[in-house]
Amino acid sequence: MSAKEKGDEAYNIGDYTKAINYYSLAINNAPSNSILLSSRAKSYYKKFDNDENVTPNQWKRVIEDCTSALNLDKSNYDALYYGGLTMFFQLKKEDKGLKMLENAYATSMGNARKFRQYSLPQEIYQSILRARKTIKQAEFEQSIQSSNPLYKKLMVLLEKDYQNQIDAVYSKNVPKEVLDDYTIKITMQRISDIKDLNSVFSNNFNSALLQKHDPPDHLCDPISLNLFHDPVITPSGQSFEKSWLWQHLSANEVDPLTRQKLTKEQCYPNLGLKLCVDEYIEVYGISTDL
Known part of the structure; x- marks a missing residue:
């Protein structure tokens, strides 16, 4: 079993320290492997997450690995995702972090054929909503403080x-x-x-x-029930969050509502709906439980 395989095995059972050690060994043998770098970054993130004693310098290990991985492969969505999470929630660089998260979502969906399931794009989608909620809450608290x-x-x-x-x-x-x-x-x-x-x-x-303003139903994905981030529209005129619809279509190529045959190629971005969601968030923030 290779060092990478041992690292993957340790990561899957939650032994992130051992995973980091194995990925480090693999990187020593293949320093230009983007996946190894992002795998170690992901392990660092999982190890540090929810540990209040982790310092900013320790969090920078995640950024360093993500940056190195992206220098080798700009389409490495794991590096974009965990780098964005770290930038936004840990190092408080909200603008850059949110941009990386949005790039991670777009890149992961662009590499959709690699997924058997769409759990990662869905996870990124949830993180984007959480980040936008954090921004609106901070803006609101600042308005209270200043007025x-x-x-x-x-x-x-x-x-x-x-x-x-x-x-x-x-x-x-x-x-x-x-x-x-x-x-x-x-x-x-x-x-x-x-x-x-x-x-x-x-x-x-x-x-x-x-x-506590509940978002109207037409701004929420009918599958996940959360606010849209990347809505696509089907030939029947119904809109769905892209990652959730792609998950459904990967198992059964029919419209979730009409049950008519439906393929990904028949769906198009609903730019007008996305604009409405962005305007809603600007006014009300995000009140869904994430």
Whole structure:
């Protein structure tokens, strides 16, 4: 069994550290293999995900591997996807991250014949919706912060209280490890307090209107029930999210609603509907559960 095969096996059982080691060994023997680089990047991402102690420098390992993989093969959708996830959600480079995610979706659909199932494009589609929801939520919270005098006053009080606590602990003669531990606790409490403050000010009438506004049915894919991202229209006039429809057609080439024979070549992008979805998101954000 080759080092790559051992890496794939370790990845599939969730042993990401072992997968990274095997992929690294394989890369040493084949440094120009784009798939090996993106496989290691994916393993790094899975290992680091949900670990609050991972540093930005560690996350940059994902970006480095993804960048190297894309330099070798611009159509490597795994490199685009995991690079985009890392850029957007971990390194907070939202514009670049979202662009990479959208490129990953388009590229994965362009290589659709390689898939037996369309789970990866569907996963990317969900991540794009999650990213757009994150952007709208940040914009909304920023509008609250900039327009509400009471919010600003409370933020000033929080910052003063935080600084007073830091000054108090530094004024005491305690061991450095105790000092560091207490400083971390104060900082984590500050972050929690700010989140609570944002939540309180978000729970007003305008927020309810913005965040609890259910999208109309015609803007949602009838298969996944989520907002469209890349809608295509069938000869019957019904629109579907592309990745979900392609999944259906890979098993049975009939229209999901009319049951008439349907092929991918008969479907076309619904640009007007996509524009309507983009305008809806601009006004209301994304309220679907992702």
